[in-house]
Amino acid sequence: MYVKICGLREPGHVAAAVEAGADAIGFVLTRSPRRITPELARELAAAVPAHVLTVAVFAGETPDEVRRAAVESGVRAVQLHGAHPHGDFTALKDLGLTLVRAGAAAGADLRCGAFDEDLLIVDAPRPGSGEPWDWAAVRGRPQGRWMLAGGLAPSNVAEAVAAARPWGVDVSSGVETAPGVKDAGLIREFVAAARG
Numbered sequence: 435m436y437v438k439i440c441g442l443r444e445p446g447h448v449a450a451a452v453e454a455g456a457d458a459i460g461f462v463l464t465r466s467p468r469r470i471t472p473e474l475a476r477e478l479a480a481a482v483p484a485h486v487l488t489v490a491v492f493a494g495e496t497p498d499e500v501r502r503a504a505v506e507s508g509v510r511a512v513q514l515h516g517a518h519p520h521g522d523f524t525a526l527k528d529l530g531l532t533l534v535r536a537g538a539a540a541g542a543d544l545r546c547g548a549f550d551e552d553l554l555i556v557d558a559p560r561p562g563s564g565e566p567w568d569w570a571a572v573r574g575r576p577q578g579r580w581m582l583a584g585g586l587a588p589s590n591v592a593e594a595v596a597a598a599r600p601w602g603v604d605v606s607s608g609v610e611t612a613p614g615v616k617d618a619g620l621i622r623e624f625v626a627a628a629r630g
């Protein structure tokens with residue numbers, strides 16, 4: 435089970451996620467209570483070992499804006515969340531970074547790779563809201579390397595995995611004590627529960 439912990443802002447929480455065995459760590463560089471600057475993302479990413487994927491999260495920025503912030507932050511992957519057209523992914527291909535497409539299931543092409551992306555995230559309608567949704571509704575529909583997101587937490591991730599059967603899981607709110615405030619204990623619990 436591939437596990438991504440998203441919305442990290444502090445070195446201690448990055449270390450907790452790495453030590454807990456996360457496969458990917460996300461830095462939000464778009465409008466959000468979790469937003470950080472590309473400079474801070476670069477500092478945080480510098481402490482992440484090479485086997486853990488560092489991901490910069492965007493939602494609605496132009497390819498040029500994404501390119502600038504991604505290069506500035508030194509991450510190894512870019513996540514475009516929401517209604518980004520195929521052309522946005524094509525425009526970023528030459529960066530040589532892992533491309534992640536993310537969004538709600540309704541009306542979306544759920545084949546990973548359909549937009550030339552490397553990973554797909556199937557999320558709740560409101561990203562980063564912590565709102566659970568009907569995970570079972572997508573069971574058997576997404577194809578390829580896809581992560582389930584939206585309202586996951588240590589207490590429900592096993593149930594969500596059993597319902598949707600994803601390749602991986604992605605969490606933000608469920609490992610926080612308040613919007614944008616991560617908790618090292620919840621991060622550890624989440625990784626263990628996702629793989630349990």
Ligand SMILES: O=C(O)c1ccccc1N[C@@H]1O[C@H](COP(=O)(O)O)[C@@H](O)[C@H]1O
Binds near residue numbers: 465558561564584605
């Ligand atoms: O986390 C955010 O604030 C965010 C903002 C804008 C786009 C994506 C965002 N995060 C993504 O949302 C899900 C996690 O949602 P939840 O909080 O666990 O319900 C995940 O894909 C994050 O990468």
